[in-house]
Amino acid sequence: MTTEHDPIKRRKLSDEVQERLLAIIENDRLGPGDPLPSERDLMTAFGVGRPAIREAMQSLQRMGLVEIRHGERARIAEPSFGRMVEQMSDSMRHILSHSPASLAHLKEARATFEMEMARIAAQRASPADVARLRRTIDSQEAQRSNPANFLQFDARFHREIAAISGNPIFTSLSEGLLRWLQSFHVGLMRVQGLEKLTLAEHRQIVDEIEAGNVAGAAKAMSDHLYRANDLYHQDNLSRNDAG
Incomplete structure (x- = not known):
């Protein structure tokens, strides 16, 4: 349980990016096969560098939510048990x-x-x-x-x-x-x-x-x-x- 005296923990930029990407997926009702915005567009929209975008994307890939292919925009992954x-x-x-x-x-x-x-x-x-x-x-x-x-x-x-x-x-x-x-x-x-x-x-x-x-x-x-x-x-x- 946290209190007002606990130190504030700094979040990694990629964690914030990941949270915003999840919001995009939910708010835009993106489904399997739909593309996410390009890295360049996300960098401009979020005001962060490419490493933070890629780290967040890789995290979503490990979660099975997106597919990343070289030279292509990331897409929403097909559900798979x-x-x-x-x-x-x-x-x-x-x-x-x-x-x-x-x-x-x-x-x-x-x-x-x-x-x-x-x-x-x-x-x-x-x-x-x-x-x-x-x-x-x-x-x-x-x-x-x-x-x-x-x-x-x-x-x-x-x-x-x-x-x-x-x-x-x-x-x-x-x-x-x-x-x-x-x-x-x-x-x-x-x-x-x-x-x-x-x-x-x-x-x-x-x-x-x-x-x-x-x-x-x-x-x-x-x-x-x-x-x-x-x-x-x-x-x-x-x-x-x-x-």
């Missing part, structure tokens, strides 16, 4: 790198989310959806000797299950959760025999989805993810002991 998730990625990586508890919480959240995605997929999956999932598993199996590629197909498998929901928010959340955890899961792919077990579990999940077994699909997904978490934990313990 994927962009919103991407903007969180650096912060999430920082949190996960310095907080084991946060990583455990994220794993738990992901397992709960993926179980619900499996339930929904069991209710809504078409024969084409099931065929696509099986093709992804076959492609993943072909990459058993390449851990990086194997992991990419693993992520695709889970994204495709989320996409069956038809809800773009779920698809974006799946992308974000997988991206945030990916660097922590690379070691799992090097545990001997894990690839074969992962593929078998993926096929079991698809079998339950194809059968329309809502409870079975959720259980298969839960067993798969918590088994992976347990192996990851055991692998880390063994590495720490070896060190």
Whole structure:
């Protein structure tokens, strides 16, 4: 709580510019694709230099509100759940790198989310959806000797299950959760025999989805993810002991 005795904090010029740009967007009812005034016009209108304008624009770009292309005027960005998730990625990586508890919480959240995605997929999956999932598993199996590629197909498998929901928010959340955890899961792919077990579990999940077994699909997904978490934990313990 501030009082009349607290020192007045000086705001950066770019913060003031950003606030005024937001006002322009709101007052002029600018929508996706609409251009903002040129840098030169903004410099004249606000009485500031180019660095303050560019810093404010870059801040709005990080917020996902504007798009900046070289040689063109900045434009209002198309709304995107994927962009919103991407903007969180650096912060999430920082949190996960310095907080084991946060990583455990994220794993738990992901397992709960993926179980619900499996339930929904069991209710809504078409024969084409099931065929696509099986093709992804076959492609993943072909990459058993390449851990990086194997992991990419693993992520695709889970994204495709989320996409069956038809809800773009779920698809974006799946992308974000997988991206945030990916660097922590690379070691799992090097545990001997894990690839074969992962593929078998993926096929079991698809079998339950194809059968329309809502409870079975959720259980298969839960067993798969918590088994992976347990192996990851055991692998880390063994590495720490070896060190």
